[in-house]
Structure formats: structure tokens, C-alpha cells
Amino acid sequence: MNQNQSLLPRYQQIKHFILDKIERGEWSEARKVPSENQLCEQFSVSRMTARKALQELTASGVLMRQQGLGTFVAPLKPQSSMLAVRNIADEIRERGHGYSNRVLLLEAEKATEAIAVSLELPESATVFHSIIVHYENGEPLQWEERHINPRFASDYLNQDFSQETPNVYLNRVAALTEATHVVEAVLPSESVAGLLSMEPGAPCLRILRRSWCRRGVVSLAKLMHPGDRYRLGDHLQFT
Structure with missing residues (x-):
């Protein structure tokens, strides 16, 4: 973790950790990510903090939750926009x-x-x-x-x-x-x-x-x- 990241709120540090794993290919599509309890132990945070990180990544489509099974890396879906980003x-x-x-x-x-x-x-x-x-x-x-x-x-x-x-x-x-x-x-x-x-x-x-x-x-x-x-x-x- 670099100096800038260490100054971020703890839930954002957890988000960066998960996103880094995905971006580097260490965690592939459909891989199960650590549970709230595991993240609590790894980052020495409350369960509420770990839950916030997972919920935000799920809401943004990076992760997906399956009831009773846990949270997994979501497939990368194509994005569309009402205003195209042109060069x-x-x-x-x-x-x-x-x-x-x-x-x-x-x-x-x-x-x-x-x-x-x-x-x-x-x-x-x-x-x-x-x-x-x-x-x-x-x-x-x-x-x-x-x-x-x-x-x-x-x-x-x-x-x-x-x-x-x-x-x-x-x-x-x-x-x-x-x-x-x-x-x-x-x-x-x-x-x-x-x-x-x-x-x-x-x-x-x-x-x-x-x-x-x-x-x-x-x-x-x-x-x-x-x-x-x-x-x-x-x-x-x-x-």
C-alpha cells in the first residue's frame, strides 16, 4: 500500500486491495472474495467497515453477491453511455x-x-x-x-x-x-x-x-x- 492509499478511510483501503487483485489478474471472474469476517481480521476493522467496502463494489458491478454462497468477482460488462467519450x-x-x-x-x-x-x-x-x-x-x-x-x-x-x-x-x-x-x-x-x-x-x-x-x-x-x-x-x- 502506498502512502496516499494509507491515508484513505479504511473501507476505501479494502476496496483498493480488492480492485488491485482483480486488475492484476490474481482474482479472476467468478472467484470468491474474502468474507466480511476475513476482511475484518486482515485489516483490523469493524464488520460494518468491511461490509461497506463490499457493498460499494457490488453496487458498482465489480462484485456480485449470491445468497448463501458469498461474494464473487463479477464478469466485466461492456459499458454504454448517453454521451460517447470521443477522442x-x-x-x-x-x-x-x-x-x-x-x-x-x-x-x-x-x-x-x-x-x-x-x-x-x-x-x-x-x-x-x-x-x-x-x-x-x-x-x-x-x-x-x-x-x-x-x-x-x-x-x-x-x-x-x-x-x-x-x-x-x-x-x-x-x-x-x-x-x-x-x-x-x-x-x-x-x-x-x-x-x-x-x-x-x-x-x-x-x-x-x-x-x-x-x-x-x-x-x-x-x-x-x-x-x-x-x-x-x-x-x-x-x-
Whole structure:
């Protein structure tokens, strides 16, 4: 257990322990996981704490409970979303246009309280922080700010994001399984408006995206798009 994990609440430490076993292939699909009593003894916690860890992993689909038999590793099911997670470079190239980007920031820093909560880390834990502007035919289309949990992308700061976007890299190394989105119209800061070549007072379309792998929260992204140059759409299939 690393230093950041040791600062987490005990039930989250148990969750990380179980998720690590699954992610590394030590515990395969349908394998029975330790019981509440066994976890209590192993981690020196109350039964309520052990139960909370198992219940949360069951609710998220990582584990499954069979009455009278115990708790088991659940099959990995495909995820679907009302809003697909697209790679901005692919979107641009599919339109037959040229893609490029400019990396403005790529560094490690201490997490603020809000970032730590979003990434399920202790306050002041080390996170990776990047800011990149993406261009379509030389015109700025997206301002992207990301905070990354280093546990899931330890080599993030060494990447050449002119060759591979953060979205593609994180999918490759962390095997993202799900994401949440909040989409809203906002007025950008003066600096962001300048980087996106926007007129003063023009609105932005902002997407806040939180992405997970099976072991936890990988990334918190803020994506800003000029309102007059970007449309957000998806094809929905009802079953």
C-alpha cells in the first residue's frame, strides 16, 4: 500500500486491495472474495467497515453477491453511455481536417480539496496536471484541463501528447470503463477566451468529465469549446 492509499478511510483501503487483485489478474471472474469476517481480521476493522467496502463494489458491478454462497468477482460488462467519450483528434480527422495541439502545462502538483475529493485521494496528495489546446486546421477548438491520479497513469508526465492525446493514452494504460459528464454553457475566463480566439462575452460549451477504470477514478477533465464553433451530438439506440 502506498502512502496516499494509507491515508484513505479504511473501507476505501479494502476496496483498493480488492480492485488491485482483480486488475492484476490474481482474482479472476467468478472467484470468491474474502468474507466480511476475513476482511475484518486482515485489516483490523469493524464488520460494518468491511461490509461497506463490499457493498460499494457490488453496487458498482465489480462484485456480485449470491445468497448463501458469498461474494464473487463479477464478469466485466461492456459499458454504454448517453454521451460517447470521443477522442478530439479522431473527431477532427473524420471531418477530413488537420489536427494539432499545444501543450501549455504538464506537471505534478498537490491536489486541492476539490480535486482530491473528485479523484478519491487524500487532500494534498500528488496529482498530475495538464492543460492542452486542440486545433482544427490551425483554429483552436478545445481547451482541455486534466487532473490525473498517478496511481493509474504513472508515466503521464513523460508522454509526447503531440503524438497521442491524453484521452488515447489513458484508455491504453488504464483501460477506462466508465465516465460521467456535466455539460453546460458558461462564460470562459479571459485567458481561456484568448487561447480559444473568442470574442469577449462569447459563451463556451463546457464539459466536465470524470473517468474510471475498475480500480477507481483515473481522471477529472474540464473541456471548453467555443460556442459558435462546436456542436455536441450523439446517436442513441433504444432497446
